[in-house]
Amino acid sequence: MKNFEKEYKKLNKAQKEAVDTIDGPVMVVAGPGTGKTQILALRIGNILLKTDTPADSILCLTFTNSGVRAMQKRLNDYIGSRGNGVMISTFHSFVFHYLIKKHYQLLGFNLEPKILSDEEAIFLVDEILQENSWEYIRPRVNPEMYFSELKQMISILKRERLTPAEFRLSLKEDIKNLQNDENNISSRGESKGKLKKEIEKKIESFERTKEVVEFYRLYEEKKFSLALLDYDDILEYAVKLVEDYENVRADIYENYQYILIDEHQDSSGVQNDFLKGVWREIDKPNIFVVGDDRQLIYAFSGASFSYFEEFSHIFGKGKTKLITLTENYRSTQSILSLADDLLKSSLIDEKLRSNLKENKKGQVGINLGEYAYPRDEIIGAGLYFKKKIEAGIKPEECALLVPRNYNVRNALEILKNMGLKVSSGKDISLFDVKKSQSLIRILGIIADPGNSILLSESLLDKISGVDTISAHKFLKNIKPDKLTIEEMKFSPKGMSLFRQDNAILGWGSTLERFANNLSDKNILEIISSVGNEILIDQAKNHEELIENVEVVRSFLHIATLFEEKKKNATIVEFLTYLKRLESYGSHIPLATFESDSGIAVMTLHKSKGLEYKVVWIAHMNEEVLMSEKRTAFALPEKIKEHIKERDVLSAKRELYVAITRAREYCNISYARENYQGSELKLANIIQELSKIHFSKKSQAETEKEILSFSPAVYTPKITKVETDNLQALKDFVKENYFDLKISVTLLNNFFECPWKWYFRNFLRLPEVKTKSLALGSAVHRTIEYILKDKPLFDRATNISRVSLIKEKIKTELEKENVNSISELKKLIKDGEMAVRCFLDDFYKNLA
Known part of the structure; x- marks a missing residue:
């Protein structure tokens, strides 16, 4: 002892x-x-x-x-x-x-329960959404819209110990109160004696929320039947x-x-x-x-x-x-004084006192920097970190703290581009990594070797080994929507017949081998084989090898979980699941190797419990710090009062935590404008603080600092190869432009985005249709089919007509690659309704 x-x-x-x-x-x-x-x-x-x-x-x-x-x-x-x-x-x-x-057993379980992981919870929520018919919580146009909101809603209800029945009762009570409140009755005009329009809309929104109750009930029943517990349970x-x-x-x-x-x-x-x-x-x-x-x-x-x-x-x-x-052993007094000025305890009166001997020499309080744009803030932070590292401070002693996860992703990209080593923990999402999309694309080709969209995209992917100009010229000289692996293997004019000299032929042969040899393997075997050959074996250095291994093992983790839940699952089913995860906006952390080396980049929340010698707190604008996602569903007052709004106190607490992570150096920055040119302002909670805490720098001063380092730091590094490719593409367009048929749509696409015009109108690459477009095409072709043989349709009985319409819509949807049983069921229903509207409104007037 x-x-x-x-x-x-x-x-x-x-x-x-x-x-x-x-x-x-x-x-x-x-x-x-x-x-x-x-x-x-x-x-x-x-x-x-x-x-x-x-x-x-x-x-x-x-x-x-x-x-x-x-x-x-x-x-x-x-x-x-x-x-x-x-x-x-x-x-x-x-x-x-x-x-x-x-x-x-005292809780009613027959089996020993297991904890439902975040990934398994996604499976469960997804399953309930897919297997049932929903009018509101899974809209046809955007079926993934409310996925995250539903998960959050369940957690709130569980914490407040509300059962589905109690939730439904709360809704009924609020509707009844609205209907019985005399203030909600209109006293003049045509609506006199009736409920006011805004009250009717509110009641209507409560009716929509009732679908959430049913979802909650199914979620609880399914979880209990599988002996699964979420963290709130x-x-x-x-x-x-x-x-x-x-x-x-x-x-x-x-x-x-x-x-x-x-x-x-x-x-x-x-x-x-x-x-x-x-x-x-x-x-x-x-x-x-x-x-x-x-x-x-x-x-x-x-x-x-x-x-x-x-x-x-x-x-x-x-x-x-x-x-x-109250005696602090971490931070200098200037940092603690700022924290105390920002937020005082509701339980004690004493202020924080530093036990450290402050470095008076050069100590000028907290830096408060104004920058032109949010990106400039991160560049300024990167240059500041570089100076501190050159002065002997380790990168691991530096941290960049930002309000939101998307700020983390953007900052990581900028700092990496500046040549700084960064550590991001679990903030990188698997779906945000480009090589993840490359791997998904190849898995898709193995599942469907005739998919011209995936084949075209794969040629434009660097991992194909095909240089950019060759890929673009090849696609320009064929019909991309008819592209096959066989056509890729057929030697284009002027190209070598030998695989080692012809990258397109070589890539086509690789894809053919994958499709032939791996299509009947289990998901883990397919990912291992493709991942090893395409990513791990092709890594050019140790850093790239680590990055590629992280991607492959992340997919192996998801596949292992998927195969545990669905025995004998196919690669098609796995890809469908991945697509849904991505569309739901699910954050699947990249399975990074534990490494704290480099500058830490994280949200204000994640910084709690940590400490650094140098801290930079960025994006401290009122519009960013106080932003809050609105609740999609109308909630009963009983529940609403427990959902904490984004208020000033919660923002102060977040900033308080961030400031007190710093031991010696603390910097705060904000931007004057967003990328659209709209004016931004410094957060009110910072403006209210005494000026004595800060050493301020204006936008002109911060711009001068960045420019004195190098104006080139404002733009991402572009390799000479990328520059040469861009010029070659311009020349390529010049040579072939006059073969194009000019149209209004073509010009609109160009003015909206030149790259959109290039891929859609110049190369004519095939595109995946959305569910709405697929349904529109199916309805159009069904109506066309009816009109082509109107006499036959007129002679058919009502039952035969209904059957014919349903079958035709189903056939056309399947042609559009809509294969999900639940998706087909919903779209057929919507399509049948659209065709019936046409028949009722227009068909009877046709000769």
Whole structure:
């Protein structure tokens, strides 16, 4: 215990009080950098040192796996092997493994339940949407529109402990209240005595929301039948067990004499209900919680200040001891003063005090930079990081923090282009990686070797090995919509007959071999074979090899999960599933290798719990920081009041967390205009802060800084090969332009986007039709079919007519590659309705 004693002596007065107060409920309000993890670990050591409590009678709960790992390491450093028996776990993991798995039969399950992963949840939601007929939540024009919203809605309802029946009842009550409210009745005009138009629309939107109720019911039933639990279920079932069963409660409080909970501000009402459920009959339970109300940034997951504050009187007024930690060991005072000015605690009055000796030389407070455009901010950040790295600061000590995930993706691209090494964690989505699309395209060709669209696109892909100009000339001289692998293998005029000298012939042969040899293999074998040959074996250097392996193993992970859920699945079924995942906007993290090397780029949320010597906080515009996605469905007031709106306080908390990640250098930037030229302004919560905190730079000054480095930094690096290709393409268009037939559509496409004109009108590449276009074509051809043989159609009975229309629409949709049974069923219904409208409105007037 030598390390324990050594670290204990370093504690300040408030920290020692927290460590020494080992009995009764204790609540510690600990600001950032005040040593929360340290006091939790030392308190555990102190309990073991001063009492005869065995290590396995101590329970330490946190909210993330990284928090568990940090606590285990710190405990091992302080007390060595004596801490091995301490139960350190996330809240969810503990209640699942030690309550639910042990008592699942009490919850009505016949099988031991399993946790539903994020990927499996996508499967489940997708399955319900596909297998059922929906009028609103799966619109024909954009069937994926509400996918994310439905998942979020389910989570909200579960956290608020609302069943589908209660949800439906809330809707009915709100509709009834709207109908019975005298203020909602029109008092003049034609609508006098009737409901006002806006109220009718609101009631109509509630009717649409009823479909969400049905979806929720099916989701819950399917999940229960498969013995699957989502993360919200875990806590809900845990509360049910401890509230309803005395033996379950006794099992916990008899086994665990001391409970410590980290980051308690992230607790939801359900977690507090769990604590009350277990220890409600204990006079002064030994529960120790640590948190900071200013760092409560998970309101969207049910956390609330009221739940955090509730702990102070949860076991009786005056029984919980309150301890505050305000001495900071991480950041300079200028950083802490800015944080305090931005947001004060609602529980304590003291301000954060830095324990560090500030580097007065060159210390000018916080840099606040104004830039012309959002992209310029990231360029400015990149140049700043370069200077710091050249001055001896490691890239791993630098972080760029941004508000949204799409900001992360954009920033990564810009910094990489500037030659900076970056670390992005799990923020890169598989579908955003170009080589992922290359792999999907080849898998599609294996599934359908005659797909001219995929074959044409594959020739334009760098992994084909075909140079750009050769590919474009080849496609110009054939009919791309009739392209086959055989035609690719046929040597174009002027090209070598030998595969090694003719890249198009070689690529065609490779695709033919894949299609012949792999089509009957399982999905994992196909991905492994194609991934190894096309990506891994073709890597030009170690960095590219790592990137390519990450792509291949990401697909192997998804395929493994897919084959577990669907035995003997085909490559066609797998590709259909991937297409739906992408269209749903699902974030499938790229399976990157664990590496923290490079500048960290992440959202403000993700930065919580981390610290860096240099921090740059970008895109701090009012329009970005306060933006919020609107709820797609009208919600009952009972539910609506629990959905946290994007308010000023939540924005302040996010910025507070971001600022206090910095140890020495903190920069904030914003843009004057967006890319469309609309004016942007600095976030109000920053404008309200005292000017004494900042060293400001105007747009003119930041532009001068960037230009002094190099004007070329404003534009992405383009290799000489790409420049030469562009010139060659221009010459190619010049040579063939006069063969084109000019039309209004052609000109419109050119003015909309020259590249759109080039691929659609010049090369005439085939395109995939949307479901709406496919339906339109099917209806058009069905009407044409009816009109061509009008006398025969006139003689047919009504039953025969209906059958004929349905069969014709089905045949035409299948020609448009609509193969999904549920999709066909819905589109046939819509198509039949459209044809009937034509028959009712126009057909009878035709001679």
